[in-house]
Amino acid sequence: MADKRGSRVADRTDAIMRTTLELGQEVGYAKLSIEAVAARAGAGKHTIYRRWPSKGALFLDSLLSLNEPELNYPDTGDIEADLREQIHAAVDLLSKPPLGPLYQALLVEAQQDPQVAEALNERFIGPQEEKTIARLRKARDQGQLSSDFDLSLAMALLSGPFYFQVLIARQPLTREYVDRVIEAVFAGIGPKAPKTAGG
Amino acid sequence: MADKRGSRVADRTDAIMRTTLELGQEVGYAKLSIEAVAARAGAGKHTIYRRWPSKGALFLDSLLSLNEPELNYPDTGDIEADLREQIHAAVDLLSKPPLGPLYQALLVEAQQDPQVAEALNERFIGPQEEKTIARLRKARDQGQLSSDFDLSLAMALLSGPFYFQVLIARQPLTREYVDRVIEAVFAGIGPKAPKTAGG
């Protein structure tokens, strides 16, 4: 039976998503076409269009279906060490092949398609942020952070430089770079001696 | 003579670039087609393809032809105040209509087209970085920055959160947010009491 007509819906859906990732890795997201996905997956285009409203939605679902990103925070009591650990893991996962290029493409697509942006935030970035903020909150309660700090601002300070490095500067994200950013975000770039008093 | 054949090359080039920006604002970068630019500019597609290898290159040239971004640093002696001033100006220019959406689209295109990325870095982002770094260096020499600091890292710490806010969090860039980021980057998110030695 070379045909898959009538097989279980979930199987068909999985096959399409797997093919999407496969083709995405081969030709890149930009050149990925629904037509090609349908052809390789042995599916009708209609079957794809029935389930996903856009290429971006299909791609997002496909990526999230991997469900790998169980990026949970360690909690050793040392917030800087835990952040390093966590960010190293995230970097390993999201900035290197095979997932890196795909995740990056998804960020690009999110810029162009508000629906994808919303879904991405809701289903991936948001939850990750919450985990980070929860961990930061605990640290703040333990006096490891400036007490009056807006935690979502801290989030941005910690994440921004990495996105900057990848998306704008287009430089590789090394562990050393991660460590330097974390250290600097904690210490600040101001002079070591307090600003207020004479330095 | 409704025809522009043989008129000066620079005029034709300008007309095409102006039309590109115009159409870009109307339909957005994604739906911008060279065909439409040619039609509205009263130009042949060849004339466009002859000068620009890609839609991205045309768009980049068109944006840079505005030549507005003379974002030069003030130097009042107070690095934090100068950074605020400078970043406020940059934010006003690059995150609000009419240029904001176009600049954002250019960043997106740079993700997909390495040639555009390189040109963008070389002709816009790079020079701006250099100005910032030069100003930071002066501040460091005056003792307003931690003395052993890598200035390009400071660059990333200062820029990253803003790109994050726009591209990832998709939130508006307010002056208040800018001020909070700058303050935090200087002070650090660590506890107020100095970690290293007694202040």
Place this chain on the structure above:
DNA sequence: AAGTCAACACGGCACGTGCCGTTCCGCTAT
């Protein structure tokens, strides 16, 4: 100095290709 002309750039048109999103058809498992 005035006239001439080949080279060049141009606008416009048409072509073949690729992918879009949709529609129809025949098949198959339920």
Place this chain on the structure above:
DNA sequence: ATAGCGGAACGGCACGTGCCGTGTTGACTT
């Protein structure tokens, strides 16, 4: 019977490339 499927075909759009007739330009002739 019905609903979902694979597959084929559709019209539409934009791509990038040829070709054509036309206008401008600058070097050469007179």
